[in-house]
């Protein structure tokens with residue numbers, strides 16, 4: 001059996017999943033939250049859905065790993081009876097160096113560390129997770145699956161910023177794009193749902209989670225995406241601003257007394273729907289807007305307006321559009337956001353059927369029959385995709 005432990009180690013959380021790649025089944029999932037930021041909490045769910053929860057403070061990623069191992073030992077499934085074949089790690093920034101899943105060696109770790117300058121919020125945490133996991137599972141291969149890899153097919157015109165070319169090259173300033181594992185998985189699932197080969201489809205995938213990005217997928221390849229050198233560019237997110245006139249940064253440094261760390265904190269942690277509408281969680285924002293909160297209403301409108309702009313731009317870049325695909329926490333669950341983001345695009349053949357645009361479930365169509373462009377909701381599964389890619393690399 002091909003059982004893979006998938007580790008998604010964020011700056012303050014550890015998400016994990018034990019995946020049976022053959023049956024595409026999650027044998028266990030878990031989450032350790034608020035690492036180093038008490039009060040912390042953790043939960044572990046087995047294949048039957050039974051969940052064990054604990055409130056506890058978790059000082060670092062090593063402690064989070066220790067909690068995970070204890071949870072497996074006490075609540076199952078036993079990692080001793082059925083040890084994982086390999087451990088797959090989500091790594092956010094792979095730069096221009098990593099364009100495929102890669103077996104982790106000392107050199108790969110040095111590279112991931114060195115790429116931290118291009119993803120200071122993400123890569124250090126990813127590396128901490130790798131080090132802790134190697135300590136816990138020293139005798140199995142560890143594989144890094146990069147968020148940036150899927151976007152390495154973007155043409156130079158899409159990834160190049162119009163700044164001094166020499167400065168850009170020296171400092172590796174270009175668009176890399178993120179959420180690639182999700183965009184890749186979702187574009188293939190969408191093609192399967194439509195019963196057509198991904199090679200002949202032109203898709204726009206909208207990954208709307210805490211982080212959010214749009215991707216134009218042409219024939220199964222990423223040709224354009226909204227996140228840039230870091231996961232700050234593009235769409236409005238939970239706490240991140242997305243697109244901004246770069247002169248705003250200069251202005252704030254000159255006039256608002258903010259230093260580099262202050263601007264970083266403002267744009268990454270105190271902006272987006274949190275900064276605008278007072279709620280970083282879309283459920284809370286929608287509820288506030290529905291109860292008449294004008295700030296929340298504006299935040300929602302800005303969020304949807306930005307998505308609409310990207311859909312238009314990417315349709316133009318693709319030259320034809322077969323489907324718009326919503327995914328991730330907001331995209332899969334927030335029907336009012338989906339309807340609003342695509343409102344007014346009927347002329348482009350993009351329509352949402354209010355009767356179909358409800359509820360939860362698997363891959364589904366929310367456009368009316370006969371619409372020129374299909375609008376789909378397709379649940380993402382980054383962990384399954386990481387597990388599959390891990391097995392592929394280990395099997396080579």
Ligand SMILES: Nc1ncnc2c1ncn2[C@@H]1O[C@H](COP(=O)(O)OP(=O)(O)O)[C@@H](O)[C@H]1O
Pocket residue numbers: 208209210211238280281282283284286328329330333334335
């Ligand atoms: N029913 C829902 N309605 C609106 N938003 C939802 C719903 N369920 C989840 N979300 C939103 O999804 C977002 C989290 O998405 P998710 O993909 O889980 O994020 P991440 O993996 O980036 O942490 C949150 O903003 C959350 O409010």
Ligand SMILES: CC(=O)OP(=O)(O)O
Pocket residue numbers: 092147178179209210211212231
């Ligand atoms: C790259 C990125 O933004 O990831 P997340 O959505 O998990 O924050």
Ligand SMILES: [Mg+2]
Pocket residue numbers: 209210211328
């Ligand atoms: Mg996510």
